[in-house]
Every structure is written in C-alpha cells, then in structure tokens.
Amino acid sequence: MKDSTDNLIETRALSVTFGEGASANRVVNEVSFHIVRGEAYGLIGESGCGKSTILQALVGLNTAYDGAILYDGQEVPHRREKSFFRKVQMVFQDPYASLHPRKIVHQVLLEPLRIHGFDQHEERISAVLDAVGLGRDFRYRYPHELSGGQRQRVAIARALIIEPETLLLDEPTSALDVSVQAEILNLLKKLRRERKLTYLMVTHDLAVVTHICGRVGMMNQGEIIEELSADEIRDLRAVKDYTRVFLAASIGSRASRSISQEVLPL
Numbered sequence: 001m002k003d004s005t006d007n008l009i010e011t012r013a014l015s016v017t018f019g020e021g022a023s024a025n026r027v028v029n030e031v032s033f034h035i036v037r038g039e040a041y042g043l044i045g046e047s048g049c050g051k052s053t054i055l056q057a058l059v060g061l062n063t064a065y066d067g068a069i070l071y072d073g074q075e076v077p078h079r080r081e082k083s084f085f086r087k088v089q090m091v092f093q094d095p096y097a098s099l100h101p102r103k104i105v106h107q108v109l110l111e112p113l114r115i116h117g118f119d120q121h122e123e124r125i126s127a128v129l130d131a132v133g134l135g136r137d138f139r140y141r142y143p144h145e146l147s148g149g150q151r152q153r154v155a156i157a158r159a160l161i162i163e164p165e166t167l168l169l170d171e172p173t174s175a176l177d178v179s180v181q182a183e184i185l186n187l188l189k190k191l192r193r194e195r196k197l198t199y200l201m202v203t204h205d206l207a208v209v210t211h212i213c214g215r216v217g218m219m220n221q222g223e224i225i226e227e228l229s230a231d232e233i234r235d236l237r238a239v240k241d242y243t244r245v246f247l248a249a250s251i252g253s254r255a256s257r258s259i260s261q262e263v264l265p266l
C-alpha cells in the first residue's frame with residue numbers, strides 16, 4: 001500500500017554487512033532517511049563511511065541489505081524491476097569506466113531507449129545531446145575521442161534520455177579537472193531545475209554538495225549522525241562535534257583549491 005507522505009525515496013533501518021561470521025563488517029548501520037520529490041539531497045562523510053554502499057543498495061546493485069527501501073511510498077523488491085530504472089537512473093564517478101569503449105555515443109544512447117521501449121530514437125538522441133551541451137555530431141564519436149568532461153556529459157545524457165524522475169549521483173565530478181567540475185555541476189543544476197528532477201548525491205566535497213544540494217546527511221561509520229541545510233554547512237553550524245571537525249577540516253583543506261570560485265551561480 002502506498003503511504004501518504006510526499007517522500008520519493010525513503011530508507012527504513014537500512015543495513016549492509018560485508019562478509020560473514022567473524023569477518024562480518026557492517027558498513028551501513030540502520031540508516032533511515034528520506035528525500036522529498038524534487039529535492040536535492042547530499043550524503044557526505046569521510047572515505048569508507050558507507051556513502052557509496054547506500055547508493056548501491058538504493059539502485060539495486062547490492063541486493064543483500066536489511067531494512068526497507070521505499071520509492072514513491074512503496075517498498076521496492078530487493079531485485080529491482082525494469083520499471084524502477086525507468087524512474088531512477090545513476091551517474092557514476094568515473095566516466096572513463098562507465099562508457100563501453102567500443103560503442104559510439106549513438107549506440108550508448110540508443111540502448112536505454114530500446115530497453116525501455118521508447119520511439120523517435122533520432123529525435124531523442126539529438127535532443128538529449130543538446131540538453132547536455134554536446135553538439136549532435138558527438139553521436140559518432142567513441143569514448144576515447146572525448147575529454148573527461150565530455151564523457152561525463154554523455155553519461156548524464158544516457159541517464160536522462162529515458163526521462164527519469166530521479167538521478168543518483170556517485171561523486172559525479174571527482175574524477176574530473178577542477179575547471180571541468182564546475183561546468184558539470186552547473187549542468188546538473190540546470191538540468192534539475194528544467195526537468196524538476198530529484199537528486200541524491202554522494203560526495204566528500206563540501207563545495208560540491210552545497211552547490212547542488214539543499215539538505216545534507218552527515219555520515220560517520222555507517223550512520224547518518226545529523227542532517228544539515230547547505231547554509232548550515234557554509235556557516236559551520238553543526239550540532240555534533242564530529243560534524244564540526246569534519247566541516248572545519250574540509251573547508252581548511254579546500255583553501256588552496258578554487259572550485260567554489262569557479263562554480264558560478266546560474
């Protein structure tokens with residue numbers, strides 16, 4: 001039965017354990033959070049705290065989780081059905097690894113259209129290439145003929161071509177040069193606004209999360225220890241000591257970098 005809230009994504013006591021017996025390692029520990037339709041929610045935390053593991057469980061790449069995952073008010077089966085991916089798509093960290101090296105962009109974009117039974121292939125491919133800021137001629141290129149930023153634009157186009165309502169973004173800019181990161185972040189922001197998308201973004205980068213997300217979950221050792229708004233993060237207004245130290249250290253380590261200056265307001 002569908003519940004009455006406006007939550008698009010919700011986890012209830014989500015836990016993920018790797019290994020068994022004495023070597024069992026519970027890396028996500030009874031995490032409960034929700035994302036309202038149209039929201040951009042971020043998960044931050046230090047390396048190894050379990051951020052990507054949550055995303056993998058949400059998208060169904062890891063089916064061995066405990067607890068419940070709800071989408072649009074209904075619990076999803078551990079093995080996701082095709083209809084789930086019609087609504088929820090993922091963009092991975094590494095655009096070099098996520099595109100098939102022997103497929104031209106046209107083939108990359110055609111595949112999801114065929115899988116999900118869309119028509120008007122040519123028009124949709126041209127439109128999505130325009131939407132991500134690549135010319136239509138890019139359809140004839142192989143991944144090795146593209147820059148990192150262009151590859152990530154293709155990966156975003158592949159996710160968007162079937163018009164999903166949610167994007168799960170796993171460090172979508174961390175493999176890119178700083179100047180290119182800003183371009184991709186601004187593109188993601190524009191696309192969300194134009195298409196009324198819901199985002200869940202995992203990152204360890206505060207400038208990235210505050211640029212894209214309105215609400216952020218701070219993770220530590222497999223748990224969300226507190227939620228903050230982007231403004232609270234910028235002003236270092238955290239409740240938990242751990243969060244304050246994380247924020248201060250992250251902002252300190254950014255001092256010599258400049259992405260926040262390059263992420264221009266739209």
Ligand SMILES: Nc1ncnc2c1ncn2[C@@H]1O[C@H](COP(=O)(O)OP(=O)(O)OP(=O)(O)O)[C@@H](O)[C@H]1O
Pocket residue numbers: 018019027045046047048049050051052053054204
């Ligand atoms: N397939 C796996 N088998 C065993 N352990 C795993 C597996 N995947 C992840 N882990 C462990 O789970 C923990 C959480 O990993 P996860 O990738 O979710 O962290 P993260 O917060 O996303 O870190 P990062 O920012 O470095 O990607 C880590 O200790 C990791 O070594």
